[in-house]
Amino acid sequence: MEQLADVDEGAFGWQERALCAQTDPEAFFPEKGGSTREAKKVCLSCDVRAECLEYALRHDERFGIWGGLSERERRKLKKRAV
DSSP: OHHHHHHHHHHHHHHHHOGGGGSOGGGGSOOTTOOOHHHHHHHHTOTTHHHHHHHHHHTTOOSSOBTTBOHHHHHHHHHHHO
């Protein structure tokens, strides 16, 4: 079981270093039509922004701001990558 914990720590350790973990989560999941400005501002200075975006793209996250991008922006990014 200890080995499994090490794997999880390595795979998701970036989440503990994410600035959003120290911020109001509501900002990253705004109501439809709500502002994403504050969340994106936090993402701009986050050291794990790339890991966050990669996670969101890999897991097809459909809601919220991940890696500084909205769901719509992530969808466009995926389409361009194909």
